[in-house]
Amino acid sequence: MSLAFIALGGNLDCPAARxxxxxxxxxxxxQTRLLRTSSLYRTAPVGYAGQPDFVNxxxxxxxxxxxxxxxxxxxxxxxxxxxxxxxxxxxRTLDLDLLLYQDRVLExxxxxxxxxxxxxRPFVLVPLLEIAPDCxxxxxxxxxxxxxxxxxxxxxxxxxxxxxxxxxxxLRRMGQGLVAPDNxxxx
Numbered sequence: 661m662s663l664a665f666i667a668l669g670g671n672l673d674c675p676a677a678r679x680x681x682x683x684x685x686x687x688x689x690x691q692t693r694l695l696r697t698s699s700l701y702r703t704a705p706v707g708y709a710g711q712p713d714f715v716n717x718x719x720x721x722x723x724x725x726x727x728x729x730x731x732x733x734x735x736x737x738x739x740x741x742x743x744x745x746x747x748x749x750x751x752r753t754l755d756l757d758l759l760l761y762q763d764r765v766l767e768x769x770x771x772x773x774x775x776x777x778x779x780x781r782p783f784v785l786v787p788l789l790e791i792a793p794d795c796x797x798x799x800x801x802x803x804x805x806x807x808x809x810x811x812x813x814x815x816x817x818x819x820x821x822x823x824x825x826x827x828x829x830x831l832r833r834m835g836q837g838l839v840a841p842d843n844x845x846x847x
Contacts, residue, residue: 661722663695664730665792667757667775667784668717670741675715676700676819678741678754683719689733691724698787701816706781711751715819718759718787727761727771734758759784765798774798779806786816 666686668679679700687694698718705711723730734756741754759775766773778784779800785807788795795803807813 661724662762664721664723664727664761665759665788665795666719666721666734667755667759667778667787668719669714669755669757669783670753671705671712671714672751672753673742675753679715679717682737682741682754682756683717685737686719686721689721689723689725689730692730693722694719695722696720696791698790700819701783701787702819703783703816705751706783708747708750714783716783716787716816718784718791720791727758727764727766727773728768730761731758731771757784759788760795760797763796763798774800779803780810782807782810782813782816785810786813 668682669675670678683694683697686692696719701716703714703716705714725733738754738756743752743754757775757778758771758773759778761773764773774797775784778788779797785803789803789807793804797803797806800806
């Protein structure tokens with residue numbers, strides 16, 4: 661089993677509810693267990709500004725899937741949630757990025773580890789540091805120092821009172837409990 665960090669984001673169709681739902685779906689991936697999730701954070705869009713703010717989070721999983729297979733599962737999840745790739749940095753229902761996989765450094769046609777821009781993105785570093793305060797990004801250094809170097813480091817704003825419900829998560833793993841409906845939370 662290997663530890664991996666996944667960034668979650670979106671800005672269309674109730675993104676907060678969608679991210680919470682996807683956190684549960686990560687736990688249902690084959691040979692994978694969800695260990696921790698960050699709070700949800702609201703951030704301004706990067707690149708194309710004429711779109712709604714994003715909701716972002718980071719999840720830590722333990723998986724036996726190799727990086728390429730995990731990335732394929734993340735892309736399939738995006739597709740199930742209506743992700744359309746028609747505009748670079750444009751609005752999207754769901755964006756899942758494989759940030760780190762253990763301390764692996766990998767660059768092939770399908771996966772790059774660590775994620776190539778994570779070290780300059782507060783909307784990734786802030787939630788990452790919430791669940792892994794001592795995280796080190798291979799080739800770049802301590803995540804805390806990387807965040808301190810970002811000029812827009814204060815732009816990720818925590819969304820209060822919205823988080824993955826670990827009580828429901830525990831019941832669901834035991835075969836009990838309910839999953840919140842898609843419209844249970846507003847963005």
